[in-house]
């Protein structure tokens with residue numbers, strides 16, 4: 716598999732925040748990590764990005780054990796909720812920032828930067844100051860910056876949660892289109908089941924630091940593995956047998 720998380724563990728003091736988390740991802744797949752606030756989503760993403768060192772387990776990407784590699788040397792980029800742009804630079808300078816350290820000429824860097832700005836629909840704002848852009852536009856710049864270095868893996872941590880509802884919906888569809896077009900492998904963290912449903916090829920539901928279920932959106936709704944996954948997805952279980960699988964009426968308040 717392209718990305719493999721093997722038995723990841725993370726503690727903060729006494730608290731075990733990520734517990735024996737294992738999952739695999741194919742190249743070009745978009746995986747959503749879905750779970751309530753505080754369940755360990757950001758901690759997991761930060762271990763993949765290299766910003767946190769796991770206490771146990773390892774991370775393999777494209778056959779390479781990246782666990783000991785510092786974040787700036789991993790072929791991985793992250794888009795944060797807070798954009799994380801450089802306010803004193805132009806839009807294009809932000810997008811090409813990560814390319815400065817590559818063996819590329821100035822012209823190649825500019826062309827690459829412009830092509831990714833084109834992809835996110837902001838080529839005409841290349842020379843604008845960051846502060847002159849709306850929140851949605853800034854998040855598009857952050858996305859273009861993350862994609863411009865052509866990483867093996869792009870991580871996104873609740874990137875649209877600062878945007879209003881209409882813009883959030885638009886950005887989800889744009890992201891999905893871009894991800895398909897470019898065939899880029901993504902891990903997208905969210906606490907929003909509707910968002911996960913729209914975006915994900917597969918969804919990993921996390922509960923209290925552990926993986927509760929990993930499946931396609933459809934299968935998750937049809938066969939939630941535990942009562943708490945069912946509740947989190949908005950499925951009311953009117954009859955429930957965990958082993959022996961007796962399923963009677965299931966009423967869903969979710970998007971499916």
Ligand SMILES: Nc1ncnc2c1ncn2[C@@H]1O[C@H](COP(=O)(O)OP(=O)(O)O)[C@@H](O)[C@H]1O
Nearest residue numbers: 727728732750751752753754755756757758759
């Ligand atoms: N640096 C830290 N030090 C101590 N506790 C932390 C730290 N980062 C996160 N936590 C705790 O770990 C748990 C999981 O946090 P996090 O991964 O941010 O959850 P999520 O992203 O799912 O909301 C929470 O209880 C949080 O308070």
Ligand SMILES: [Mg+2]
Nearest residue numbers: 756757758872
């Ligand atoms: Mg978080």
